[in-house]
Each structure stands twice: as structure tokens, then as C-alpha cells.
Amino acid sequence: MSARVSFAVAWMLSLGTMASAAEVNLYTTREPGLIRPLLDAFTAKTGVTVNTVFVEKGLAERVAAEGERAKADVLMTVDIGNLVDIVDRGLAQPVKSATLDSAVPAALRDAEGRWFALSTRARVLYADAKDFADLKSIRYEDLADPKWKGKLCLRSGQHPYNTALIAHHLVKHGPEKTEAWLRGLKANLARKPAGGDRDVARDIVAETCEIGLGNSYYVGLMRSGRGGPDQQKWGEGIKVVLPTFEGGGTHVNVSGAAVSKNAPNREEAVKLLEYLVSDEAQGIYAKTDYEYPVKAGAPVDPLLTSLGTLTIDTVPLTEIARNRKAASLLVDKVGFDH
Amino acid sequence: MLPDALTQTVLLLAGVAIVAGVVGTGCAWLVSAYAFPGRRLLDVALLLPLAVPTYIVAFAYLDLMHPLGPVQSGLRALLGLSGPGDLRLPDIRSLPACVLLLGLVLYPYVYLPTRALFRMQAATLLEAARSLGAGPGRVFRSVALPLARPAIALGLGLALMEALNDIGAAEFLGVRTLTVQVYATWVNRTDLPGAAQIALASLAVVLVLIGVERWGRGGRGYATAAQRPRPLERRRLRGTAGVIALGLGLLPVALGFLVPAAYLAREAGTRIARFGLPERLASEALGTLLYAGAATLAAVVLGLFAAASPALVGRRWGGLLVRLAGLGYALPGAVLAIGLLTPLALADFGLSSLTRALFGTTPALVGLGTGTALVLAYVIRFLGVSTGACEAGLARLPRSLGDAGRTLGRGAFGALMRVQLPQLWPALASGAVLVFVDCAKELPATLLLRPLNVETLATHLYGEAARGTYEDGAAAALLIVLVGLVPVAMLMRLDPAFRMRSRLPSA
Numbered sequence: 057m058s059a060r061v062s063f064a065v066a067w068m069l070s071l072g073t074m075a076s077a078a079e080v081n082l083y084t085t086r087e088p089g090l091i092r093p094l095l096d097a098f099t100a101k102t103g104v105t106v107n108t109v110f111v112e113k114g115l116a117e118r119v120a121a122e123g124e125r126a127k128a129d130v131l132m133t134v135d136i137g138n139l140v141d142i143v144d145r146g147l148a149q150p151v152k153s154a155t156l157d158s159a160v161p162a163a164l165r166d167a168e169g170r171w172f173a174l175s176t177r178a179r180v181l182y183a184d185a186k187d188f189a190d191l192k193s194i195r196y197e198d199l200a201d202p203k204w205k206g207k208l209c210l211r212s213g214q215h216p217y218n219t220a221l222i223a224h225h226l227v228k229h230g231p232e233k234t235e236a237w238l239r240g241l242k243a244n245l246a247r248k249p250a251g252g253d254r255d256v257a258r259d260i261v262a263e264t265c266e267i268g269l270g271n272s273y274y275v276g277l278m279r280s281g282r283g284g285p286d287q288q289k290w291g292e293g294i295k296v297v298l299p300t301f302e303g304g305g306t307h308v309n310v311s312g313a314a315v316s317k318n319a320p321n322r323e324e325a326v327k328l329l330e331y332l333v334s335d336e337a338q339g340i341y342a343k344t345d346y347e348y349p350v351k352a353g354a355p356v357d358p359l360l361t362s363l364g365t366l367t368i369d370t371v372p373l374t375e376i377a378r379n380r381k382a383a384s385l386l387v388d389k390v391g392f393d394h
Numbered sequence: 395m396l397p398d399a400l401t402q403t404v405l406l407l408a409g410v411a412i413v414a415g416v417v418g419t420g421c422a423w424l425v426s427a428y429a430f431p432g433r434r435l436l437d438v439a440l441l442l443p444l445a446v447p448t449y450i451v452a453f454a455y456l457d458l459m460h461p462l463g464p465v466q467s468g469l470r471a472l473l474g475l476s477g478p479g480d481l482r483l484p485d486i487r488s489l490p491a492c493v494l495l496l497g498l499v500l501y502p503y504v505y506l507p508t509r510a511l512f513r514m515q516a517a518t519l520l521e522a523a524r525s526l527g528a529g530p531g532r533v534f535r536s537v538a539l540p541l542a543r544p545a546i547a548l549g550l551g552l553a554l555m556e557a558l559n560d561i562g563a564a565e566f567l568g569v570r571t572l573t574v575q576v577y578a579t580w581v582n583r584t585d586l587p588g589a590a591q592i593a594l595a596s597l598a599v600v601l602v603l604i605g606v607e608r609w610g611r612g613g614r615g616y617a618t619a620a621q622r623p624r625p626l627e628r629r630r631l632r633g634t635a636g637v638i639a640l641g642l643g644l645l646p647v648a649l650g651f652l653v654p655a656a657y658l659a660r661e662a663g664t665r666i667a668r669f670g671l672p673e674r675l676a677s678e679a680l681g682t683l684l685y686a687g688a689a690t691l692a693a694v695v696l697g698l699f700a701a702a703s704p705a706l707v708g709r710r711w712g713g714l715l716v717r718l719a720g721l722g723y724a725l726p727g728a729v730l731a732i733g734l735l736t737p738l739a740l741a742d743f744g745l746s747s748l749t750r751a752l753f754g755t756t757p758a759l760v761g762l763g764t765g766t767a768l769v770l771a772y773v774i775r776f777l778g779v780s781t782g783a784c785e786a787g788l789a790r791l792p793r794s795l796g797d798a799g800r801t802l803g804r805g806a807f808g809a810l811m812r813v814q815l816p817q818l819w820p821a822l823a824s825g826a827v828l829v830f831v832d833c834a835k836e837l838p839a840t841l842l843l844r845p846l847n848v849e850t851l852a853t854h855l856y857g858e859a860a861r862g863t864y865e866d867g868a869a870a871a872l873l874i875v876l877v878g879l880v881p882v883a884m885l886m887r888l889d890p891a892f893r894m895r896s897r898l899p900s901a
Contacts, residue, residue, distance in 0.1 A: 250568030
């Protein structure tokens, strides 16, 4: 009996040490299904197990509460605002890595190495494929033009993808013009702002509206047929244009990561980040998720290149992140979602 | 904005109260007062929508009613129209649609207690009214409805709290309720104090709800005589009247359960045929059962003592305990979960300091990031549900029973355990069922507090929805509904009101 107990104890202990030998804990606001292929490839290559928890809302609060003994090693988000927020709360630690610094352009990472973008996505125009007149040079500002009255579909103004775009507009044009722009957008809405970006494509195909905004990778996900024939029909039923800001470029957002301040497995955490910007991983980002890689020269999926040449606007991401609260308040002020 | 969100919330709740109240009470009366072919089936079937969470019914109907979905496509084909632009039905992303959908899955909260009341208690009075020559309409209006008021109030209270705390359906359907606004403020502006302010507003709504509910239940004692309660003699409906009655009763079952479940089954079927079974489905189902099961057990035991506390520790403190137990139900899940983070961290800190002082070792976190945190959150959140059920069960027992136990030399506690508890099983079971289903469906706290590598069916589905592929979550959604069915079936077996029908002449 006692032998059995001691065996059980030894087994449990060995489990504990085995697990702690090579593992990294990933807290993510990004649905893990999307990055599963990347994590599996990382484990296959390095033997480091990746434990994940998907915390869509409240990731920062949880890490902050766990404090010194937090299990979190890598914190991953899909919006620049949330990423910078983690840094602002002092939950990230600086990382010095020649690999990371050379792979990620300076504009897409923190100067002190507290956050790194891993992939980028553009906020693009979805439009009715049947009516594709002079949209080639459309600007974000034009979406408030009354000629689109009753023809525009958007997801909630409070969704980070839209808040970031509105914050970008704020940096470009200031609060008054942004408020007027938002009121214009609201007046043009064909339906309540709700659902996701894919719903925008579906509603365009359903002739509920003619134009709308969505992230670039959804186009790839829909058109590839990976989501089934219905989604493929939506993806193929829309034309996609890369809009720009007046005299500027296209709005992009990022998915990115930071190493947690109290990371118990710091070494593995850095290893994971370095892997995620390797040629192989950046290729997977492009191929399975249809994202734009951050690493210069990494291949872009043909489904994405077919959308046109992406010219990223020059406003720094951190500037956009700083304005997201003001943007969110403006959305409420004009009653955008009501 | 606060006033807008408050208006939307009040309109939503008022609408849901009307839909759930009318459907729940109407159906309870239908199956209790009338006999018609198919009634026994209907009696049970009316509980089925209880298994469908609000966010699932919302996304099922979003697909079904979309201009590209089966309903409108079929209509167009029928009318010979070609493009989806030729037929414009009102968009489902609206407040009225949200009210209807929530009402359709929340009415069982009203149906369940109201039906039990008609069945178990009201028989004598209702038959007295009948024998005095009152017609069915008059019996319902003047006797049944006033009698049922406390049950209806109890059920509506539960249904409206669910509606208030819903986040998925409102988000899908573009209704900006206070709860949605809490998230927007918190997540987009990192403004926890601002979010807390809005949460306070929603708490105020809850207090009003509780007030109305207490008023609705107010001042009515439910102690019955010690003899076994007698079920109501049913009026027989024949021919067309019977068919109409069955059709009326089946309508909410079809809309609240059959249609969305059939849709999920079809979607899940085509997905599984195309992509195979989702890999992690089994472990997610197990996770759901495990955490919801543990929480249910704890909540029922604690709920029993909370409900019995007026008898155990005196009316004043006991009453306070009962109210305290119900507090968690009023909090939005996310607010509760965030609020738990700090105490859990403190508990962890205290424990590790203690073990360090005693043994010189620092244990891993035992609260935060473990299953304990999740179970604790569930118990706090849903303790009110099990307490309420036990309270109702205790109130239904003849008072003489507790007194008898005491005259036999037992204390209040002994009387509870030995004399009252055996009579309470049905109430405990129905409380357990409600808690279990609530835990299995719970989303915000589960999302925030669950341990590494743990997914439940609900978080899986939310993950799919988060990346806009909720159709891929159909299998998980179907399983949530099936998990919800298990306790519904249990309820049917255990509730004496349901069991009794086997002993009655067929009706």
C-alpha cells in the first residue's frame, strides 16, 4: 500500500517536473484555433509544450491579479490598443533579441522591446461585386458621404477593429471632424451595427447594403472555402478595395505579443516569439490565416496580393492606441450603436 | 451612453416579461386545466427550451432568418422572386426580435413554478370556483391568476435576470444593453471605474426587479394541510378544440427548441461530414460536466442551509442570509469574475505566506487560474437559484412537519436533516437542475477564470463566434443543448408533479 502511494507521489512529482522542464504559458485574446498550427509547429520544432488560455476580455486584469506568481509567459492580443494597454499597466517586460529586432520593422514594435507585432491586417472595403464603379480611389472619409445613405454595413463601433480605425481618424483630423464623420457613417447605415466582419460580406450579397468595412484576412478565409460553401459564396460575392485616408495610406491593425513581466518561463517565451517571426511561422500566418506578415520579404498569400498593393498609413500604431479611449467615447457620444 | 443603454435595457426587460409571462403562464394553465390528446407529451416538451442558451437561439435565428437563409430563400422561391433585394422582411438585428427570442427560451422559468402551483396547490380552490358555476375564463382570471401570482413573480424574476445578464444574444442582435455597455467601457477604454458605474446602474435595475418580485410574492403563506395535495380535475377538450390546444402549446416548443435544435443538428451534421468531429469536443464536454457538476453540488448544499437558515438561526439573520445568497445572481457574470480576482489573489497570497512560514515551501496558486476559482464563481453566481428552489420547497411542506420533528427531540438542524430533507428531494433536484444548466451555459466568468488548457463547450462556441465562424461551433452548441436536456429529463423524473401523472388515469 505504502509502496503504491509513494509510487503515485513519485509519478505526480515527475509529471510536475516534466511539465515544467519545457513549457510556455500563452494567455491570448486571440482565439487559439487560429494560431494552433503555429503552436503545433513550434512544439514539433523545439519540444516546448505550449499551454493556452483564451481570455477575450479581462486578460490584463487576470494577469495583474495573478501578480508575482502569474503563470503567464506570453501575452498575445489582436488589437494594438489592447497590446499597448498591457505595456501601460506594467505587465510586460523588455526583451532584447537580435532576431526579433531584425525581423520586426521598428514601426511594428516597442523601442524597448515590450511588445512586438507578429502579423498585420488591413481594414478594407467590401463592396457589391455587381456595382463596382469608381471605388478604386475611395477614402475612409468618403464613407460618410450621403450618397451611401442606407447602403453601409458595419459591425459595432465599439469593436476594437472599428475603434482603432476611428482612433486613426482622430489622429488625422481631430475630434470635431471625426464626430461629424461618425454621424455621417451612422446616417448611412443600412442596419444596426452588429455581428462580425463576415456578416458585412453576407449582408452585401443579400443586398441589404452595398458597401461595408472588414478585415483583410476574412476575405481569404471566406474565398478559400475553408468555412464551407456558404462563406465562399459571400467571399466571392464581394469586391474588395484597399481604401486610404485622404493623402495617406490604409489603416492596419496588428496581432502581437509581449513577454509577461513575471514570466516563469522567460527563455521559452522569447523562443516562442522568435519562432513566430521566423520565415516558417510568417509563412504559416500568411497561408493559414491570410494575414500580412511583419517580416520584410516573407511571402504574402496570392489571395491577399490579389486585393491590390497595400500602402500602410504613416501614423504610428502607438499614436492610434493612445486615442482609442477617446474614439470609444465618441462612438457613445454619437450613439453610433443605438 | 448610459441613458440610451438604460432605455434599451428597460424596454428589453419589459418585452421579455410580457412574452415569457404570457407564454409561461398560459402554457402552465393549458396543461394543468385541460385534457386533450398529446397533453402529456406537451407537459414535458414545454420545458425543452430551457436547454437552449440565449446566445445559441440568437445565432440560430440570425442564420435562419437572414435574407440568404432558408426561410427567406424559401419564401422568395414560393413567390417567384429572384434577388434577395426583392423581398424585404424586417431585419432580425433589432430590439423586438431580441425580445421575442429571449422570451421564447426563458418562458420555462415561469412555466415551471406556475405549473407546479396550479397542479399541487390550487386544485381545491379552483374546483370550488368551478362548482360555484364560474366558467373557465372566469376561473382563470379571478382565481388561478391571483393564486399563481407568487409563482409567476418568482419565474419572471429569474427570467429577467437571465435577460439582463445576457451578453451573447444582445451583441449578436445589435441591442446595446447595460451589460453590453459594461464590456465596451471596460474593454475599449480600460475604464474599470466607468464600467463599475454602469454595472451599478444594472444593479439598480436588479433591485427594482427584486422589489417587484417580492411585492408579487408578498404576504402569501403557502403552508398546506398535511394531507397529500390533490391534482386538479382536468376539463376535457375534444375534436378541434383539442387540436387547437395542442397546436397552441406546441408553438413555443417549436420556436424555442425544435427549430433552433433542428437547425443546429443540420449544421453540425454537414460540418462533421465535411471536416470530421471537432477534436476537442469530448474533453470540452467533460470540462463542462466537471465544473458545472461540482458547482451544482456545492450550490445545492449551501442553498439548502441558506433556505433553512431562518429556522436554524432565527428569522432576522436567516432572512439576511437568504438575501445574501441571492446577491450573486444579480451581478453580471463578468463583473463578478473581475471582482473575484482580487480576493482570490489575496487568498493565494495568504495561503502561500502561511505554508512558507510553516513548511518553508511556496505552493502553486490554488485559487487564481485553477478550477477552484471557476467553481467558486459559479456558486456565488447561482447560489440564489438553488436557495430559491429550497425555499419554495420548504414553504410547501406543512409547518407541522418541522414542529413534529422538534417534538421528537430533534433540534432545528436535526429536524431539517431527518424529517424535512427526505421530503425536499424534488425541490433540491429542481434547484440542482437549474443551477447545472446555468453553469453549463455560463460564459463571461468561465472565459475569464478558467485554468490553462481548459475549454468548456460554451467557451469553444464563444471562441468560434469570436472569430466569426459560429457555424463551426454548431456541434458544440448542439452538445450544450443536449447537456441541458439531461437535467431537464431528470427534472421530469424527479418532480412529483411530473411523476404523479403515471399514477393518474390517463388524461
